[in-house]
Amino acid sequence: MSWITEYKQSLKMPAVEEAVDMYFYRPLAFLLVKSIYHTRITPDHLTLGAIFMGITGGVFYAFGMQQTSIIGAIFYALFVIFDCSDGQLARLKKNGTKIGRLLDGIADYIAAIAIYVGLAVGYAQTNGKPNTMLILLVLSGMSIIVHSLLVDFYRNRFLDVVLNRQNTFTEGVNEYRKEYNQIKNQKGRWLDRNIIMAYLIFSNLQKKVVGTKKREVTFSADPQEYYKKNRIMMRLWLVIGPSAIRTALILCTFFGRFDIYFWITIVGFNVLAVILGLVQRQVDKSYATS
Numbered sequence: 001m002s003w004i005t006e007y008k009q010s011l012k013m014p015a016v017e018e019a020v021d022m023y024f025y026r027p028l029a030f031l032l033v034k035s036i037y038h039t040r041i042t043p044d045h046l047t048l049g050a051i052f053m054g055i056t057g058g059v060f061y062a063f064g065m066q067q068t069s070i071i072g073a074i075f076y077a078l079f080v081i082f083d084c085s086d087g088q089l090a091r092l093k094k095n096g097t098k099i100g101r102l103l104d105g106i107a108d109y110i111a112a113i114a115i116y117v118g119l120a121v122g123y124a125q126t127n128g129k130p131n132t133m134l135i136l137l138v139l140s141g142m143s144i145i146v147h148s149l150l151v152d153f154y155r156n157r158f159l160d161v162v163l164n165r166q167n168t169f170t171e172g173v174n175e176y177r178k179e180y181n182q183i184k185n186q187k188g189r190w191l192d193r194n195i196i197m198a199y200l201i202f203s204n205l206q207k208k209v210v211g212t213k214k215r216e217v218t219f220s221a222d223p224q225e226y227y228k229k230n231r232i233m234m235r236l237w238l239v240i241g242p243s244a245i246r247t248a249l250i251l252c253t254f255f256g257r258f259d260i261y262f263w264i265t266i267v268g269f270n271v272l273a274v275i276l277g278l279v280q281r282q283v284d285k286s287y288a289t290s
Contacts, residue, residue, distance in 0.1 A: 003030075003034070006030075006034075006092065007026075007027070007030050009091065009092060010026075010030055010033065010087075010088035010089075010091050010092050011026065011088070011091075012087075013159065013162070013163075015158070015162075015227070015231055015234055015235070016155045016158060016159060016234060016238070017238075018238045018241045018242075018243045018244055019238070020243050020244060020247050021084060021243050025080050025081055025084050025243060026084050026088065028081050028084075029081045029082070029084035029085035029088055030085075030088060032046075032081065032082070032085045033085050033088050033089045033092065036089075037089070037092070037093075041089075042089075042095065042100075043086040043087070043089045043090040043093075043095065043096055043097075043100050043104075044086070044097070044099075044100045044103060046082050046085050046086035046089060047082075047083075047086045047100065047103050047104050047107050049082045050079050050082035050083040050085075050086065050107050050111065051079075051107045051110050051111065053075050053076070053078040053079035053082055053111070054075070054076065054079040054107070054110060054111025054112075054114050054115065055110070055111070055114045056072075056075045057072040057073070057074075057075030057076040057078075057079060057111070057114065057115055057118070058072065058111075058113075058114030058115045058116075058117055058118030058119075059072070059114075059118060060072030060075060060118070061115060061118030061119050061121075061122050062117070062118040062119075062121040062122050063122060063125075064121070064122030064123065064124075064125040065122075066256055069122065069253050069256075070253060070254060072115070072118060072253070073249070073250045073253035073254060076111070076115060076246060076249065076250055077246075077250050079111050079246075080243060080246055080247075083104070083107060083108065083111075086100070086104055087104065098175075098176075098179075099192050099195055099196075102176070102195045102196060102198070102199045103195055105199065106195060106198050106199070108148070108242060112141075112144065115249070116137060116140075116141050119137055119258075120134055120137050123137065133258075136262045136266065139262075139266050140261070140262055140265040140266050143265050143266055143269060143270055144245055144265060146270075146273070147240045147241075147245065147265075147269055147273060148242055148245075149205065150237070150240075150273060150277070151237050151238065151240060151241045151242070154233075154234065154237050154280070155234065155237070155238075158230060158234050161223060161226045161230075162223050162226060162227045163223070164223050176196050176199055176200060177200060179196060180193065180196045180197065180200065183196075226287065229283065229286075230283065233276070233279065233280060233283060236272075236276055237276055237280075239269075239272065240269045240272055240273055240276075245265060245269070248261055248264050248265070249261050252264075
């Protein structure tokens with residue numbers, strides 16, 4: 001089997017992959033996967049490696065200097081590569097686990113928190129107007145959370161309809177809530193319990209952000225028809241996806257222009273999210289059956 005074939009097998013559906021992932025992060029992640037494929041390293045090990053990279057990046061940002069911020073950005077880029085690699089390894093080896101999938105999602109938030117805390121600490125040590133910068137960091141962080149929730153919801157719904165599968169959001173929540181109840185009193189399962197609890201909290205937040213009506217909408221469209229009609233919408237939602245946001249921060253760090261990053265995340269991406277939400281609502285009306 002050629003590397004190109006293996007690489008394609010390691011990906012999700014191309015329509016739900018961010019462009020920067022497809023053409024930059026995932027090729028690098030695939031090289032990492034190939035280098036450790038025949039070892040005992042598991043997807044969970046790569047996820048833990050990603051968490052380490054994200055936290056380390058936040059530490060370097062906390063020094064508040066341009067040089068250390070660039071190092072922090074490099075570690076953040078490594079985080080993205082490791083974050084891509086765990087899923088690719090799991091798909092190739094078919095050895096992913098339910099807890100591993102949750103841990104992968106939690107890793108994103110751990111890294112984001114570490115980076116933003118690092119930025120906040122770094123700004124607090126600089127001259128100028130640190131209070132203003134801290135406010136901008138809070139607004140940017142809140143915006144990113146909303147963007148991530150929206151993109152994750154619409155990506156999963158797109159896959160549910162196109163692949164003609166059950167609603168993974170509802171099924172996933174019910175499945176993990178049931179598993180949590182089964183293991184909540186078992187000794188030695190504290191990590192699994194806390195990972196599942198974090199997922200359930202995240203899911204509840206996602207419900208509030210997306211809205212009850214949008215959660216409960218079902219579709220009667222033919223999967224191929226739905227794919228054609230919503231493929232462009234999915235690509236547009238991915239413009240404000242997690243990797244796009246991370247890449248914006250990394251590039252702005254190298255150029256020392258955090259002000260541009262704040263304009264992108266607080267103004268640009270929020271305006272785009274509102275426009276996409278309105279357009280998506282009109283598209284949904286043509287398919288909604290309940």
